Amino acid sequence: MHTRITKAVIPAAGLGTRFLPATKATPKEMLPVVDKPAIQYVVEEAASAGLDDVLMITGRNKRPLEDHFDRNYELESALQKKGDADRLAKVQESSDLATMHYVRQGDPKGLGHAVLCAAPHVGDEPFAVLLGDDLIDPRDPLLARMVEVQEQHGGSVIALMEVEASQIHLYGCAAVRTTADGDVVRVTDLVEKPEPADAPSNYAIIGRYVLDPAVFDILRKTQPGRGGEIQLTDALQQLAADESVGGPVHGVVFKGRRYDTGDRGDYLRAIVSLACEREDLGPDFRTWLRSYVTQEWPSGS
Numbered sequence: 479m480h481t482r483i484t485k486a487v488i489p490a491a492g493l494g495t496r497f498l499p500a501t502k503a504t505p506k507e508m509l510p511v512v513d514k515p516a517i518q519y520v521v522e523e524a525a526s527a528g529l530d531d532v533l534m535i536t537g538r539n540k541r542p543l544e545d546h547f548d549r550n551y552e553l554e555s556a557l558q559k560k561g562d563a564d565r566l567a568k569v570q571e572s573s574d575l576a577t578m579h580y581v582r583q584g585d586p587k588g589l590g591h592a593v594l595c596a597a598p599h600v601g602d603e604p605f606a607v608l609l610g611d612d613l614i615d616p617r618d619p620l621l622a623r624m625v626e627v628q629e630q631h632g633g634s635v636i637a638l639m640e641v642e643a644s645q646i647h648l649y650g651c652a653a654v655r656t657t658a659d660g661d662v663v664r665v666t667d668l669v670e671k672p673e674p675a676d677a678p679s680n681y682a683i684i685g686r687y688v689l690d691p692a693v694f695d696i697l698r699k700t701q702p703g704r705g706g707e708i709q710l711t712d713a714l715q716q717l718a719a720d721e722s723v724g725g726p727v728h729g730v731v732f733k734g735r736r737y738d739t740g741d742r743g744d745y746l747r748a749i750v751s752l753a754c755e756r757e758d759l760g761p762d763f764r765t766w767l768r769s770y771v772t773q774e775w776p777s778g779s
């Protein structure tokens with residue numbers, strides 16, 4: 479017997495200091511990737527995996543997020559009067575995606591603490607967590623596969639990606655065992671942002687999780703870890719160490735396109751890559767990009 483997963487939790491309380499000054503008065507989640515705020519891709523990803531109940535964990539100065547996923551009657555009626563059906567559809571799209579809920583984190587005590595703020599809303603059922611800084615290319619679905627793996631094995635499922643050894647200190651890192659499924663591994667241990675010498679593998683956690691609700695009880699007792707913050711990775715390490723608590727922890731190994739939109743270089747790559755693929759913008763943009771690169775940077779410098 480399994481419960482169908484319908485709830486997604488999106489932590490969005492971070493300050494976005496890597497993008498100052500753009501984020502001085504605008505939440506980082508609202509920065510556009512082509513013509514949609516980064517956070518809309520994440521909500522779309524949840525909705526297309528069948529999770530249409532979305533809880534955002536927010537903080538001060540995050541009101542624009544609530545407004546973005548709400549109706550805007552003034553704008554809608556102005557566009558209606560003009561007969562601009564295309565733009566009207568774009569405005570309505572974000573408010574029709576999912577049922578949105580918001581809770582404030584209050585003290586910024588880390589990702590584990592942010593997830594714990596979701597406990598009253600989630601209750602006793604498995605749920606997904608999607609980190610807003612990780613943008614998974616919509617052409618490479620990941621969450622739907624994770625939900626499938628959770629339905630098959632129970633317990634929790636995390637998304638993993640192989641990274642260069644020099645990069646592992648930026649991520650949670652998993653020790654794994656292979657399974658009969660090529661893209662699925664069994665997680666035996668986890669460590670948050672290890673030094674390269676202490677990393678058990680080069681499997682990095684990327685910001686997608688499907689979690690058993692047993693994680694909440696563990697988080698209530700989890701002491702601050704790396705950076706003095708309550709780490710979700712530390713709670714998951716306890717789940718992985720003792721299957722009797724909340725079932726096994728599996729990992730889905732992702733080989734698709736993922737961008738860290740909290741990093742300026744990756745943010746630019748996300749925009750260029752997604753713009754190139756767009757039916758409306760892509761053909762002109764690709765032509766320009768090709769000639770820009772060959773004329774301005776002929777030697778690849």
Ligand code: G1P
Binds near residue numbers: 682
């Ligand atoms: C968080 C998690 C880390 C994970 C990463 C993925 O770190 O703590 O385990 O690998 O997200 O993006 P953050 O990047 O928020 O410091």
